Amino acid sequence: MSVKPVVIIGADWCGDCRRARQFLDTYDIPYQWIDIDVDKHAEQIVLEINHGFRSIPTILFEDGSTLVEPTNFDLITKLDLMN
Numbered sequence: 001m002s003v004k005p006v007v008i009i010g011a012d013w014c015g016d017c018r019r020a021r022q023f024l025d026t027y028d029i030p031y032q033w034i035d036i037d038v039d040k041h042a043e044q045i046v047l048e049i050n051h052g053f054r055s056i057p058t059i060l061f062e063d064g065s066t067l068v069e070p071t072n073f074d075l076i077t078k079l080d081l082m083n
Contacts (some may be wrong), residue, residue, distance in 0.1 A: 004030045004031050004032040005030065005031075005061065005062040006024065006029060006030065006031040006032070006059060006060070006061055006062075007031065007032045007034060007059070007060040008020060008021060008024075008031050008032070008033050008034070008057050008058075008059050009034045009036055009042045009043075009045060009046050009056060009057065009058045009059075009060070010033070010034075010035065010036065010056040010057035010058070011035055011036055011037050011056055012035060012037070013037075014056050014057065016056070016057055016069055017056055017057040019072070020057045020059065020070065020075065021033065023072050023075055024075070027079070027081060029079060036054070036056065045058070045060075046058045049066055049068070050068060055068050055069055056068075056069070057069065057070075059075075061078070065078070
């Protein structure tokens, strides 16, 4: 299994997580989905990145950067989709 360049850590019940996934699907951006309610290691990563807060979606990029609860515009900017 190959690692995707974008990893979304979130939860199925989270509206912002569903929106972010739908956005990436619309632009055919491959991503790995990890549900923090299932994967406790991923939950710890979210808590670490967000200074103890369970803020989702937390999105990890292969360049080492992260976005937390990004808007669609944040994703457009990060993924350089303005063209």
